[in-house]
Amino acid sequence: PRVRHTAPRVYRDMTSAWSAPAVMVSRVASRVSRVCVAKSRVPPTFGVPPSRRLRNTCRHVISWHPSHYPRASHTQTNAVEGTSSSSGDRSSGDTSVPAVFPETTSPSPSVDTASEAEDLDDDNEPVLSEAAQKANREVDAYVKTSSEQSTELCKPTAPNQYLPRRSGQFTLPNPPEPVRFPRTKLNLKLAVLLLRSGYETIDAMDILPMDQFQIKFWKSRQAEWEPYKFQYAPLTIEQGALEDPLYFDFISYVQFNVVSREIPKSASVFEERSGAEGTVKVIRRDPALSDKAILPAILAQRLGDTIYARLRYGFEDTEFHAPAPAVLSNKSDATAVEEDFELVKNGLTNLTKAMVRKGYGLRSDVSVVETDFSKKKQKLKIAVAGAANLWGAQALAAKGVSPTNEYLGFVLTAYCRATGVGSYYVTRASDVSTEIEFTVLLP
8 A cells, every 4th residue: 555644744754864874865755756746746856766756757847846945946857868888787868957955944734735645656757749859869869979989089189178278377266256246047948958967977977876976966065055145145045946047056066066076086886776765786887987087078078968969959848049060161272261260150159149048148259369270270269248157167166176067168169079170178267257268170
């Protein structure tokens, strides 16, 4: 017989479970999941394995905001299958963005539990539109192909460098000041696309057990949340509101802060717990990724290619109108070289604007700094005012971790690789904008 619990009791259990082993956290979170699914609300998913999260939430775009908790937005979608580099010990399609917990408060005793009598084991998944299914297939194929070439694409001598080069500084930059001016609201689908792509890439690379990643993610968020809120007082930052650039900036920073610190001490073989009962599986990372020194570059490469593919083909029935790779003449005469440079510049401009239109920044500008026709090299300056990661990218750089959440740099590099031109870049940030000095090298 099924055992059903009321939401208040489950949340009281949840708040006292942090000192328990990870398996206890998984069981309690699983009970929360089952109760909330009956109410068609997405619960927190900390400690719940990807397969159960994927089933329970049915990968809908749903808002979960009980009256006695702060609102927390959460979405689920089809995960990219077939991109995992693991030995097959777990399904590569069982990936999703870890949810963000609401702040711990005392739950109200009055909770409507009538809908808990509904069937809690409905495994029927929603039918995606034809356009969304087609987009998923195209993204799957693109990411799978690029992931198979990761070790070659991320060599120090590779034509496209996904990680930014150092700007000549011999010391770490100072921690950033809080962003004191209003930034534009992010499109929810773009925010989810960026975070989801990061989580799926981390999972597919088998950097660390995902149950441990979720625990470390939650602890890191809790440790830094209060200081972050304090520096923006008296402004109120709604926890879980991914459309708010203040919250997105913070949660993106936490995601990269956790994985960047775990990469140097990651193991190629580890145990991962899954399921409500904490079933242990042995995960073996792809032998091609055994060298931990190249993991930051591979993470940047796979993440950049995934984001670019979703911007190009679409994500959850949302079109971003990102440009397809440019078709170049690859001739050596001055006129052809100039035309090829113009095609690449237009593509980079349109790709930047595609993200800015969805709230990644207030405005963007792309200009030519210098062009060397003899070396077929052109240097561009790409500036984004009020970028959504303005604080987080600087905070990660100040800690000296790699990679940082340089979403735009990753995506622009992915576009250049798809077009067939070499590239590298340097990122500089001020109090109001992010500037990328982007160098393009024609073949």
